[in-house]
Amino acid sequence: MTTLQCLSPVDGSLYVERPLAAEGDIRQALDAAVRAQPFWRNTPLADRVALVRRAVEIFVDRKEELGPELTWMMGRPIRFASGEILGFAERAHYMADIAEAALADIRLPEKEGFERFIRREPLGISLVIAPWNYPYLTAVNAVVPALLAGNAVILKHSAQTPLCAERMVEAFIEAGLPAGVIQYLHLSHGNTERLISAPEINHVAFTGSVPGGAMVERVAAGRFIHVGLELGGKDPAYVRADADLEASVASVVDGAYFNSGQSCCGIERLYVHESLFDDFVQRAVALVKDYRLGRPDEADTTLGPLVRTAAADFVRGQIDEALSAGARAHIDPVAFPADRPGTPYLAPQLLTEVNHEMRVMREESFGPVLGVQPVRDDEEAIALMNDSDFGLTSAIYSRDIDAARTIGERLQTGTVLLNRCDYLDPALAWTGVKQSGRGCTLSTVGYEHLTRPKSFHLKKRP
Known part of the structure; x- marks a missing residue:
């Protein structure tokens, strides 16, 4: 069995070891997401918001446990580690605050004999690939608004911070999200590419290196899915x-x-x-x-x-x-x-x-x-x-x-x-130009990258 090994920068010791997902695990996760997403998208937005807020509360309640894990996985001083959990909560709650307005139908001016509006529909299944440097703050940018928009989420964290994916998913499940709506997978590079190319995946949010972003674009090419890339800066x-x-x-x-x-x-x-x-x-x-x-x-x-x-x-x-x-x-x-x-x-x-x-x-x-x-x-x-x-x-x-x-x-x-x-x-669009990537997370603009517009042009009488 191939495993993921997280070696702590604190002292070089093995801190976490997990089995990497095999083909059967990937298939099971995709099938579960496909089954869950239609129910989740039809769950009233107010209920989705309430469940996500509950998950955030559960998550924040565990900040004293989560902080030391961050320290041992990626080396942040213990005095600062739990601050990331509070930042996670701030961004999550803001995106919940604006969800109703951001996801509302766009109503057009009255036109006699017609009803016209644009609806924002969820994309389907979102794959979120998160890095190690701010593993919770980067993940929340995509995970929470994706869920609020009605998408199912599969979360893949860096091999350096595998517990972050586990802890986030645990909080959402404990809050009562239906089975399959949010899952995590520990993946090899090869199986990460396999998942990106899976026809069930409708959106990829990647935060990481420029070569990593190039890989995502290469593997997703020709599928015409939404791809968001946040690739760092100078x-x-x-x-x-x-x-x-x-x-x-x-x-x-x-x-x-x-x-x-x-x-x-x-x-x-x-x-x-x-x-x-x-x-x-x-x-x-x-x-x-x-x-x-x-x-x-x-x-x-x-x-x-x-x-x-x-x-x-x-x-x-x-x-x-x-x-x-x-x-x-x-x-x-x-x-x-x-x-x-x-x-x-x-x-x-x-x-x-x-x-x-x-x-x-x-x-x-x-x-x-x-x-x-x-x-x-x-x-x-x-x-x-x-x-x-x-x-x-x-x-x-x-x-x-x-x-x-x-x-x-x-x-x-x-x-x-x-x-x-x-x-x-979180009220502003988080985006970059040149090799810092493309796409957008957070703000009302971020929701546009997690939904697709669907126009309704209804003639009231034949």
Whole structure:
């Protein structure tokens, strides 16, 4: 029997082992979803909303158990781990709040002798493929609105966070969702492709790497199903000359290093107006030095390991290459005794004298490193922010909201943020451009990607 093995970044031990789904398991899950979905779509929306809210309550009640599991599976410090559960609840409840309006028929102006409207119908069966870095927050974006829209869901989590799929499904089942409406499968890469290509699957929501997204598109090609891809980023921030320096330093540093930099919308490159540059760097370095790198199961740790040694080595390689090309490192790893080559424990780093010839300013790092460049004006900042293969979020720090709005209109990005970063508001469309993906989750717009329009053109008399 082939198994999934989750090796904890805390100490390299085997934390979870599960059998991978075989062909029969996949067939059983698909058949169950096919049987359940028609009943679920015909369940009154108010009842679907009530059941989902009940599941969220059950889930939140278990946050003290779920937090340590996250720490051991993917390395987030225990002091922050349970916060993801509350974020899950916020997004779920918001999508429930707007479900009635978002899914209501679109009524057209009166036309004598006719009734005309557009109905939003569920797609059928949604396959949600979730990553390890925010396994609950990313999954909720698709799972909850898919269920509220009347779809059945099959959830596949990363091999690094298998318990997350199990815990979510357990809560929904305990809340009373009918059998087959939501299920999980632990899958090999080959069987993941097999499931995407199954004719019963009507929608795929994938969060992960660009190569992973390319695989989803390749396997789904020719089936004409809905595919949503959230593929990460190399998100920039720009600190204008008129920014509140203290507030912008605190926000950017948190946005760059929280979760050890393992956030698709974390800040990975920063452009600071030359008049503030030296002061900004000095203050930022002081804040970064306050982090405590260590075992994430210890209460005073504020920076945990990366998810695996290979991920840490990738970031080490970016840093070393930048230094050899003339970049300046402002953090001495010696100040972080837990930093050890050959392990996932990596000291945070802030680099200046960087440029876009360096991989650290072009490739997604997904680790605790930030490159900082001075800029002369808005024009230079905009050009550099847009000089990327990615476009998920972009952050601006300024006291001038009109100037920020004007800059934001020129940025090639899915979300423009002012005086904050690394944040997702469920009332806004979560989407990206370029290699950050396509499609949309959350907001009323997100429901459009989980339903299909059906027009009714009814002539009242023959």
